[in-house]
Amino acid sequence: MHPTKKDKNYDKGHVMERPMVIMLGAALGFFILSFVAMGLAPWTTLKSVAKPPATFKNPYVDEEGNINAAGRGRLIYQREACFHCHSQFVRPVAGEPFRYGPASQAWEHLYDLPQLYGTRRIGPDLSREAGRRTDDWHFAHLYNPRHVVPLSVMPSYPWMFETKDGAITPKQDAQDLVAYLQILGAPFKEDVENMAYPEKVRIVGDIATNDVISQKGQELFKNHCVGCHGARGDGESDANKFLSPHAVSLITRYMAPVEVYTVLNSGVRGTAMPSFHEMPQKELWALSVYVSEMGEEVLKEKATWAYTDEQSTKGKELYEAQCGTCHGNDGAAEGPAALALKPRPRAFKYRVMNFASFSTVMDEGRANTGMPPFPHLTPDERTALHAYVTSLFEEKAGAQ
């Protein structure tokens, strides 16, 4: 027989090991303590501290309060567990503001329910994604991340795409998801854009001081560039089916190493070309030289282009009328309108294109940059313009 509570000598043990003390004290009591201290208290603090700017509104609903594309995208982000590999807060330490943008503020997440801070980073933090990439890039990347980032281990999401008229097009899910990514960190969009696509590039060192090994350049090209520019650098790639403007062919234009270096550092805002300014100088120069060498055929070919003085003169007239405002009459890209443009127009001192490539740009322009198409030019005018633009190229500067 068990002793009953009425027995006087009934040993209930130490007071701290009795069932009710454990249940009410250790379990219930300490749960409430921690819920209040670690949950409710910071919640109240946040209510007084996290004051968003007046312009900040719930980004996940439209004006009538219905869920919008970004809100739907957020649900897809949750269900695919993106948050298990991508965090959503920038820490003010470890150089993160230099990599991602301004450190995260509490008010930014007032409408994030449940929050998506995340505890793991295999891919990059995504809280400063607005303004960093184009929609095209995101679609190519979602369809198959290796298309644009050859070394990526991110899973592909082909079920968010369908084939329409032979072209792979994003379904609603993919569009919503990208809409969501594009509003992440929207209040800091301008800062992030300026950081992701630096306008001013400081040229550090040169080929000689960096002891360039072309094998290294080749390896870097394979690891970072082939996704868009193609294995041979001719722009024949899977990613290019998604991209507008297309990633350019690197074998139909010659760019001096210093020009490649500049583009690698600044990226091309509005296109899928990102900035690689985080790469070590040595690698940047190795890659610059390798990419530059890809276009050397154009340089050789250039010697055979027999343009007459007449063509050049006509080209100059056309150029000054049509191109000078942006590209500058001297081709240094310092025309009156140049400073306002992002990305800045190209200078012709360090680059030269073959006629076919030049023609494509005339036909299509470069979407999402300041460069419009010039389809009305006659073939003669086009040739004349190419003659003049080619003459702006300084072989000496380019040969360095």
Add this chain to the structure above:
Amino acid sequence: MSSVDQIVLEARDENLDASLVLRFIKASFVWLLLGMLAGTVDAIRLVSPSLAELWGNISWLNYGRLRMFHTNAVIFGWLSNGFFAFTYYALPRLTKGPVLGAKFLNTNFWLVQFALLVGAFGLLGGYAKSVEYAEIPWWAAIIFALAFVVTVITVVGTILKNMRGPMYVSLWYLLLGFVFTTMNYVMAHTVVTYIAPGAAGAALEGLWIHNAVGLWVTPIGNAIVYYLLPVMVQKPIASHRLSLIGFWTLALFYPLGGSHHYFFSPVPWWLQVIAVPLTAALIFVVYTVVYNFFKTMSGNWKRMTSDVGLRFLTFGIFSYIITCTQGPFHALFSVQKVIHFTDWVVAHAHLALFGVFSWWLFAFIYFVWPRLTGRVLRRDLSEWHFWLSFIGFYLLYYIPDTIAGLMQGFAWLSGLPLIDSLVAAQPFWVPRAISGVVLMLGVILFVWNLYTSRIVAEVNDAPY
């Protein structure tokens, strides 16, 4: 030596429902193998992302969904089913009375498995939400909570009904784990999911994820060791007082350190700062418990060579020391700066959930299976299981993954392009992918052992 500590040495209680315990163990193995398979597939995909093309990249086997399936399957399918098995084994023995509502428990077993299946469907089918470890949709969580509450009522009711004297340590931990976790689970699926936004939600999610381990897995794990160790070494627990100190400090300090999961985030700074000493306090909690374990072990270390169950238990305690010593150091800002978000943390989590608690559960199964089935487990298969687990976990998983974490952390610090951190870590992910296969093989041999070994005694005459 108090009489309470001797309970475990006493003969079998007739109130024990052996088939229920065995059923929970069998179910736990199904979830363990499924969970490990999902983890292994994901580990291979991090080395070779094109693997998914083998099954045409179908959405419900995608990396992220499998990752959620992996964590949920091992925590709620493997560990929790195993813990239920332990609970229904230990409860009648330690309270010396019948289990309350015993006739509902078979139905509840199927309710638990049904909840887990619905949860798995929710995760793989694309209905997940984003609260870590609580990703299953609300309609699956309600079923699981219901099944869990039935268990809590059983545990609490049985103890209140039967106990007329001091409770043994394991029962304290069972009470604590079950009651605390009910509230924690409900909070995660309500407040964290639907009410607290942004940084406030993160603070509470810290409370949830930290205590899903700290006040569910840890107390039940401790209950298992407090139960098994004295029986296995034929000696009572060394110090009752230390048990009491270890228990109460765990209950007090563990819940308060949760915000260390969100250091340098917009969670209020004061909350991050106080998490440092509160987490550091855990080191004393753990050392108290471990000292007590080892004091009990002293003079009996040799038993480890012949008793594979005791060996799993002891090595689990070694891992417990490592993982719980790491914890407080992780909660230093300077360390956190480097290792946060990296594989170091992933390795740490596996050390706790696999290296410690899964091994303790293995020990429990090695202990209880012969007693319930009358089978004597084969030594050679047990040794294979142990050594495959040992090599597969420490050499192929824990050490390489910890290094991978350092590679990532320092690659980020150096300001190199992000993709370089991946390239730096990838060589260390190769052994990790292999470890998944090795560890699964170990478990398969274990299960093989459980089902094929020789029956030497009729179940009813099993030696207790």
